Amino acid sequence: MTVTTTPHPTGHPGYSQTLDRIPRSAGAARALVRVALAAWQQEELVEDALNIITELVSNAVAHARLSSIRIIVTRPTENWVRLAVVDRSRTVPQLRSDSNGDQIHGRGLVLVDALSDRWGTDIHRWGKTVWAEMKVEPAP
Structure with a gap:
C-alpha cells in the first residue's frame, strides 16, 4: 500500500545518521x-x-541530487x-507494475511493498522522505 503523509513529531525514540550518497552507505544504514x-x-x-532499508538507500543513491x-x-x-531515507530530490518514486524485462534495476519498491505493511513518500519544500513501516507484534 502506498501512502503520502505529512510528517509530525511524535516523541517516540529514533535513530538517524547522515551518510554519503554512495552504494556502500547501505551497509551503514x-x-x-x-x-x-x-x-x-x-x-x-x-x-x-x-x-527494505537497502532498497530505499539504493533508490536514493541512484536518483537523489546532492552528495548525502x-x-x-x-x-x-x-x-x-518506520524506516526512512531523506534526500534533496522532489521526484516521487513510482512502484513499477511492469516486469521491467530482463533489467536487474527498477524492482526495489516492489520488494519494499512486499516486505512492509505500508510505505510512502513525504514531499518537503527542499526534497523528500521515502519511508516504509512495519507493524510491531504486541508482546505476549
Whole structure:
C-alpha cells in the first residue's frame, strides 16, 4: 500500500545518521537499523527491515541530487517501526507494475511493498522522505 503523509513529531525514540550518497552507505544504514531494532527488542523484524532499508538507500543513491542522504529509524507509535531515507530530490518514486524485462534495476519498491505493511513518500519544500513501516507484534 502506498501512502503520502505529512510528517509530525511524535516523541517516540529514533535513530538517524547522515551518510554519503554512495552504494556502500547501505551497509551503514543496515547497521543503524540493526541497532535500533535490537534496542527496541524487535529482532524478528531484522531480516525484512534490512532488505527494505537497502532498497530505499539504493533508490536514493541512484536518483537523489546532492552528495548525502539521511537515514531515519523511528517508532511513530508503539505499534510501528518506520524506516526512512531523506534526500534533496522532489521526484516521487513510482512502484513499477511492469516486469521491467530482463533489467536487474527498477524492482526495489516492489520488494519494499512486499516486505512492509505500508510505505510512502513525504514531499518537503527542499526534497523528500521515502519511508516504509512495519507493524510491531504486541508482546505476549
